[in-house]
Amino acid sequence: xxxxxxxxxxxxxxxxxxxxxxxxxxxxxxxxxxxxxxxxxxxxxxxxxxxxxxxxxxxxxxxxxxxxxxxxxxxxxxxxxxxxxxxxxxxxxxxxxxxxxxxxxxxxxxxxxxxxxxxxx
Amino acid sequence: xxxxxxxxxxxxxxxxxxxxxxxxxxxxxxxxxxxxxxxxxxxxxxxxxxxxxxxxxxxxxxxxxxxxxxxxxxxxxxxxxxxxxxxxxxxxxxxxxxxxxxxxxxxxxx
Numbered sequence: 667x668x669x670x671x672x673x674x675x676x677x678x679x680x681x682x683x684x685x686x687x688x689x690x691x692x693x694x695x696x697x698x699x700x701x702x703x704x705x706x707x708x709x710x711x712x713x714x715x716x717x718x719x720x721x722x723x724x725x726x727x728x729x730x731x732x733x734x735x736x737x738x739x740x741x742x743x744x745x746x747x748x749x750x751x752x753x754x755x756x757x758x759x760x761x762x763x764x765x766x767x768x769x770x771x772x773x774x775x776x777x778x779x780x781x782x783x784x785x786x787x
Numbered sequence: 788x789x790x791x792x793x794x795x796x797x798x799x800x801x802x803x804x805x806x807x808x809x810x811x812x813x814x815x816x817x818x819x820x821x822x823x824x825x826x827x828x829x830x831x832x833x834x835x836x837x838x839x840x841x842x843x844x845x846x847x848x849x850x851x852x853x854x855x856x857x858x859x860x861x862x863x864x865x866x867x868x869x870x871x872x873x874x875x876x877x878x879x880x881x882x883x884x885x886x887x888x889x890x891x892x893x894x895x896x897x
Contacts, residue, residue, distance in 0.1 A: 703886070712876065712888060712891040713876050713888040713891070714790075715888060726883075726885050728788060730788065762832060762833075773823035773838045773878065774878070775838070778832065779832055
């Protein structure tokens with residue numbers, strides 16, 4: 667069973683860069699054809715897709731965040747990461763990592779529990 | 788990339804049916820059968836309840852059903868139960884390989 671777990675700081679300062687990691691168990695990132703991605707949810711608001719990548723393939727980002735976002739992978743640790751720069755209070759959100767978990771599927775079926783990131787000085 | 792349009796809230800009494808709509812464009816909802824639905828109780832991660840417009844994952848009650856017409860998808864909950872009270876989100880995979888979510892609908896069981 668695929669499991670995802672986010673980790674990172676709960677509090678970051680405005681203008682700084684957020685770094686989050688998603689640890690994957692139950693599957694290897696490098697040996698599957700589905701994507702691995704990030705989704706966020708500001709407090710009391712809806713879900714927002716941030717971006718996803720296919721290992722050995724393309725990476726796609728939300729156009730509204732593209733200039734500030736980088737998603738990368740470390741196959742030796744079987745985890746992938748999110749970096750979001752130039753933070754403002756509007757980046758305060760629960761950040762989820764997610765994946766379809768099945769070949770040829772596109773819908774995010776497996777989600778981490780989420781990690782709350784607060785942007786404040 | 789604009790969010791898909793959902794009503795902010797719908798409500799119904801136990802046993803009734805409610806329908807949540809999700810309107811997009813020909814580039815997302817209207818593009819093949821790439822619509823999924825999620826149920827999110829307070830404080831929890833979203834859970835998949837419908838994929839590819841009409842399909843239910845194993846374990847999801849058959850009172851949840853999905854449909855689509857043109858650029859609008861719909862989730863129907865038949866025989867509403869108290870445990871169905873939650874936020875519901877639609878999601879679509881677009882023709883440029885991005886994902887887009889709806890703004891969410893709060894379903895209240897009266």
